[in-house]
Amino acid sequence: MYDVLIIGLGAAGYTAAIYAARYKLSVFIVGAEEGGMGMTAVEVGNWPGDIDVKGPDLMERFRQHALSFGDAVSHRLSHVKSVERVPDGTFVLHLDGGGTVQGRSVIFAMGSYKRHLGVPGEEEFSGKGVTYCATCDAFFYRGKDVAVIGGGDSAVEGAAITAQVANKVYLIHRRGEFRAEPYWVDEVRRKKNVEFVLERTVVEIVGEQAVRAVRLDKEWNGAQEIPVAGVFIEVGSVPATDLAKDMGCVLDERAFLRVDAGMRTSLEGVFGAGDVSNGSNHFAQFTTAAGEGAIAANSAFAYLQSRSVEGSMSGG
Ligand SMILES: Cc1cc2nc3c(=O)[nH]c(=O)nc-3n(C[C@H](O)[C@H](O)[C@H](O)COP(=O)(O)OP(=O)(O)OC[C@H]3O[C@@H](n4cnc5c(N)ncnc54)[C@H](O)[C@@H]3O)c2cc1C
Incomplete structure (x- = not known):
């Protein structure tokens, strides 16, 4: 049973993993694609501290930083099919291929996917131009x-x-x-x-x-x-909220995962960060994704502490 289950191997997910590991939480981080949207950013000129950096290089540094915590951070490349909330308040991730992973809290950092135009010929010639x-x-x-x-x-x-x-x-x-x-x-x-x-x-x-x-x-x-x-x-992107929606998390009017200032979703123990969320005024950037990932990990830490105090008070 991990303390935090993080879905997303992008700027938000990796930053959440770094913060959670430094809070001494055990982390399971999983994503379908390594590095997320950052891999497509050829030239990043607004990541503070780097005058010019390539997106894939930046994401590799995020990954190495998160994995530098050794056993505290378990990393998996896999699609997550669903997230189940167990009656005792814990969570189960169902991975492609049939595996499951249990955790005490969840951070959704699934980013977004590209919007389609919806015109004749688009699907037919997808991959053929x-x-x-x-x-x-x-x-x-x-x-x-x-x-x-x-x-x-x-x-x-x-x-x-x-x-x-x-x-x-x-x-x-x-x-x-x-x-x-x-x-x-x-x-x-x-x-x-x-x-x-x-x-x-x-x-x-x-x-x-x-x-x-x-x-x-x-x-x-x-x-x-x-x-x-x-x-x-290149007509914009759609937040990847399916997993969160299926669990019952509330979305905002533009279908982004609704979070409060602490990146808490409408479900206890479930947090959201990065392009998937409506945080940071919908300003989807590396800096905001990283900032939201940090806040989500901080809130998950506070949540887990409050649960352990409750548990010890009730003798659990
Ligand atoms: C071409 C381009 C250039 C850009 N340039 C800049 C720039 O110069 N400066 C800047 O600040 N921002 C830039 N951005 C924006 C920036 O890349 C994003 O805001 C940022 O990368 C979002 O990070 P994220 O972690 O929220 O999501 P993402 O990086 O999209 O990561 C999402 C992760 O979730 C995973 N995932 C989704 N669904 C599932 C599932 N069901 N199961 C498992 N895993 C799942 C994905 O595989 C991925 O690993 C650019 C974006 C693009 C497209």
Whole structure:
């Protein structure tokens, strides 16, 4: 029986593990993908103390730090199918492959997954030219023309990175302005091979064996189709709340895991941190994920202490 079960191998989960281990709690940390979203951040310029660091390098340092506590932190790469709350107030994780792990508290740090556009051709050409991570897949499109769809950080950063290798990048955004960090907007505006296709929506992804073009809702430069070999869909993300929702945790109006200032969810002994939660004003960053992970571990520690005092007072 572990003190804390942490689901998520990203910035929030690893920070929670580091804090929990320093509180002398026994930790089981599990995730489907090592490093989480941080692995796709090519250039991180706002992690304090590092003027410039690559996302995968930063996440490897998180991992090594968490695993430096030896036996106090058990680490597993696995998908979690469900989390069960036992009547005595403890929890059981059900892992893919049939294993179970028991714990006294849970920290949900499952991050988010990429939102889909929901247009014809998207599913058909997924993996055949349609992808959801420009910064991960740009290098497969060296010398080709590609479209990046979206107007937030991922889209604008993705277009800037892709422009370094692609022949031409069409940055397609349904509005006239970007909501991305001004740093990345400036970066992308400096690229000579980026075309801005603004106030246009992609209504179809067209192709035969693979992507051939995107079709727009209205003409741009005299045509409704733009020929491209790749389409990077970067239209935001959806919090990965399924496990928490199935357990009965309350979500906010935007379907993020609702937490209070102590990262406590609506269920006793269950905490949330990082991109999955509505904490930090929905500002999804490495710093906020790490901060929330630290607070969640602190609250789990306080919760476990209060349970052990209750237990000793009742003779349990
Ligand atoms: C392209 C890109 C660039 C970015 N650049 C920056 C930047 O420069 N600066 C910045 O501050 N932020 C940046 N971000 C945002 C930052 O990466 C995220 O805010 C941060 O990584 C979120 O961490 P997290 O721990 O909350 O979630 P994640 O890193 O997404 O981790 C979630 C973890 O949960 C696991 N998981 C989910 N469901 C399950 C399940 N059922 N069972 C088991 N495991 C599960 C996943 O496998 C993963 O390990 C960027 C994001 C992107 C996409």
